[in-house]
Every structure is written in structure tokens, then in C-alpha cells.
Amino acid sequence: MQGGRRRLDASVAPEYDLPTREPRLGSARTARLVMxxxxxxxxxxxxxxxxxxxxVDVPGWVERPSAALLMLVFTIGLIHRGGGHMRIWVPIVTALGTAAVVLETYFLLASSAVVCAVLAAVWAVLVTRPAASVLAAIREYALALVVALSGTVSVAAWNAPVNYQRFNFIVVMVSLVVAIALVWNLGAGLHGLGRQNLAILAGVAALLLVILAYSSFVRTHGSQAVVDLFSDIVVWSRQNFEGVPRPVEVFIGFPALIVGVSMRSTRREGWWVLVFAVIGTAVLTTSLVTPGAFPTYVGLSTLYSVILGLGVGLIVRHYVMRERSARAARAIEPIERVEPPRFAALK
Incomplete structure (x- = not known):
């Protein structure tokens, strides 16, 4: 009998560790046509x-019906990906979008804008796939941003007269609640996180609270010198770069997206990191909600946030994804975690 440490047999390909529902459409051809x-x-x-x-030379009446169409697409994508009941939510969202387009009341327009922003922010994260390499992580990062940007223009198309601060807070909070519910439903509960992963999540949560609390405190109770300093920095950035990166996206939302899809390639707990990525996509979807917002300024600010967030995310990914120790590497063969295809239900 040969001695030494036993290794986990990784010769057999792993299977997805959650039960998935039967396909909604029995015919592969029909499913492809629907897709x-x-x-x-x-x-x-x-x-x-x-x-x-x-x-562009397009009639103005095209904007809100297009936003309603996007809201329906976001609903179908999110409900299908999360394994929900299409027959319940699709009619509700369709009725809301139709009523908002026809009646154009303040409440319906604001509600539709919130629903669009939340659905796009969460679906942008759920549509990603596990990424084992840096290039794969960048690919998933770009895909999530494209989906979130389509949510941005849908919110802008509603042209709802809302308060930006209140709208942003509602969208971020609702998106977080929806994301946590979906991740918990995917079996990624707090059990089995381990000390390191739990420490990462706690650290990100603490950083988020510090940023939000400090920014709120500075706006309301900060000294005039500190307020003037931040204002001068913003003005200088706008004058020289015509845009200002958003700290929540650069240091929390976008890095969490890179790290989360990378962790999902080996550990299911990566879903919990992606909960924080929803904050970045939610802030992005609300960036053009104010009718007076300058698209060029918002676009450049988003571009700077995307580039800086990618850099921060790749740095964090390097330290999170490296081997724990040589002893741990000898104890178990690294395996790649399996998930359903991109446009299949996760549960």
C-alpha cells in the first residue's frame, strides 16, 4: 500500500450541484426561435x-414604447435565468409598461423606470458565466456592462420626473434585495463560506458602508472646507477630463463583478461577491434618469469608472484566485465548476 496524502479524484468531470427545472419549450427549434x-x-x-x-432623426413617440419593450425583455431574461414563473410576472410587467406608455402619469412613469433599472441591473449579473481565466473574466465583465447600459438608455427613455438621489437609493436597495433573494435561492447560503470568503464579503460590506456613510455625512454635516475640496476636485475633473469616475463603481461594484465571475469558476460562493456587483450595475442603470443629465459627461464618467474598476478588479482577482498554500495544492486537484449554459435556467 502506497503511503502519502490522498488526493481528491478530479478525473471525473463535476456536475452542476443544483437541480434545474425541465425546459419550458420541448422543441429545440422552437426554443431557438424564441431566443x-x-x-x-x-x-x-x-x-x-x-x-x-x-x-437621431426618429419620432419622439418611439422612446417610451422602446423602453417598455426592453422592460419586457429584462423580465423574460431574469425570470428565465432565475427559474421563476414566467406566466405570473410577464403579464404584470406588460400591463405596467402598456399603462405607462398610454396614460403617462407620474407614478406609472417613475415605477416603470425603477422596474427597468432593477431588472437590468440584476439580469446583467445573472447572465454572466464562470470565468477561469483573465480573458474570460474581462469578456463576462464587458457583457454585463452592455446589458446594464441597455438598462441605462431604457431608464432615460421613460423621461420620468424623479429626484435622482431618491431614485438611485431605491434602485440600489431593491436590486440588492432581489439579488440576495436569487443568490440564496441558488443554494449559495452562508453555510460553507469558510473564513476567508466570509472575511472577503465582510470587508466589501464594511467598505460599502464606509463609503456610503461618509459621502452622506460629508454632504449633510461636513465642514465647508471639506465640501469645497470635493467640489473643486469634481470641477477640476470635469474641466480637464469632462467626466468624473464614480467611487462606488470603481472600488466596489465593478471589481466585485470581475472577482465574482472568477470565483464562480471554482467555488459557488462567488455568487455572494456578485451581490455587490449589482451595486455597480444599479448605479450605472440610474445614471441618465435625470432629464437634464448631459449624456457626454455621463458617458465619459462611465468610461473612466469601467477602466479603473477593471484595473482594481484584476488586482483583487490576482490575490483572491491564487493558491492558498502549497500544502492545499497537494491535497486537492483544482477542478472547474460547472454551470448551465448562459441562456439556460440556473435552478
Missing amino acids: IGVFSMWVVGTLGAASSVVA
Whole structure:
């Protein structure tokens, strides 16, 4: 009998560790046609909604129907990915979008904008796949941002007269609640996180609270010198770079997206990191909600946030994904975690 440490047998490919529901459509051809139809709706809706922020020769009445179409696409994508009941939520969202387009009341427009922002922010994260390499992580990062940006133009197309601070807070909080519920439902409960992963989550949560609490305190109770300093920095950035990176996206939301999809390639707990990524996509979807917002300024601010957030995320990924120790590497063969395809239900 040969001595030495026993190793986990990784010769057999791992299976997905959660039960998934039966396919909604029995025919593969029908399912493919439906997927093409939903994708076409997303493209048409995005182009129509983008006319609200880009000067093109398109009738003004196209904007809100396009936003309503995108809201339906976000609902279908999120409900299907999360394994929810399509027959319940799709009619509700369709009725809300139709009523908002026809009646154009303040409450319906604001509600539709909130629903669009929340659905796009959460779906942008759930549509990602595990990424074992740096290039794969960047690919998933770009895909999530594209989906979130389509939510941004859909919110802008509603042109709802809302208070930005209140709207942003509501969207971020609701998006977090929805994301936590979905992640918990995917079996990624707090059990089995381990000390290191729990410490990472606690650290990110603490950093988020510090940033939000400090920014709120400075705005309301900060000294005039500190307020003037921040104002001068913002003005200087706008004058020289025509945009200002958003700290919540740079240091929390976007890095969490890179780290989360990377961790999911080996550990299911990566879903909990992606909960914080929803904060970044939610802030992005609300960036054009104010009718007086300058698209060029918001676009450049987003670009700077995306670049800086990617850099921070890759640095954090390097330290999170490296081997714990040589002893741990000898004890177990690294295996790649399996998940369903991108457009299949996760549960």
C-alpha cells in the first residue's frame, strides 16, 4: 500500500450541484426561435431607447414604447435565468409598461423606470458565466456592462420626473434585495463560506458602508472646507477630463463583478461577491434618469469608472484566485465548476 496524502479524484468531470427545472419549450427549434425573437426585441428596444440620448432623426413617440419593450425583455431574461414563473410576472410587467406608455402619469412613469433599472441591473449579473481565466473574466465583465447600459438608455427613455438621489437609493436597495433573494435561492447560503470568503464579503460590506456613510455625512454635516475640496476636485475633473469616475463603481461594484465571475469558476460562493456587483450595475442603470443629465459627461464618467474598476478588479482577482498554500495544492486537484449554459435556467 502506497503511503502519502490522498488526493481528491478530479478525473471525473463535476456536475452542476443544483437541480434545474425541465425546459419550458420541448422543441429545440422552437426554443431557438424564441431566443432569436427575444434577442431581436432587445436590439430593437435598445436602439429605440437610445434615441432619447443620441440625436437621431426618429419620432419622439418611439422612446417610451422602446423602453417598455426592453422592460419586457429584462423580465423574460431574469425570470428565465432565475427559474421563476414566467406566466405570473410577464403579464404584470406588460400591463405596467402598456399603462405607462398610454396614460403617462407620474407614478406609472417613475415605477416603470425603477422596474427597468432593477431588472437590468440584476439580469446583467445573472447572465454572466464562470470565468477561469483573465480573458474570460474581462469578456463576462464587458457583457454585463452592455446589458446594464441597455438598462441605462431604457431608464432615460421613460423621461420620468424623479429626484435622482431618491431614485438611485431605491434602485440600489431593491436590486440588492432581489439579488440576495436569487443568490440564496441558488443554494449559495452562508453555510460553507469558510473564513476567508466570509472575511472577503465582510470587508466589501464594511467598505460599502464606509463609503456610503461618509459621502452622506460629508454632504449633510461636513465642514465647508471639506465640501469645497470635493467640489473643486469634481470641477477640476470635469474641466480637464469632462467626466468624473464614480467611487462606488470603481472600488466596489465593478471589481466585485470581475472577482465574482472568477470565483464562480471554482467555488459557488462567488455568487455572494456578485451581490455587490449589482451595486455597480444599479448605479450605472440610474445614471441618465435625470432629464437634464448631459449624456457626454455621463458617458465619459462611465468610461473612466469601467477602466479603473477593471484595473482594481484584476488586482483583487490576482490575490483572491491564487493558491492558498502549497500544502492545499497537494491535497486537492483544482477542478472547474460547472454551470448551465448562459441562456439556460440556473435552478
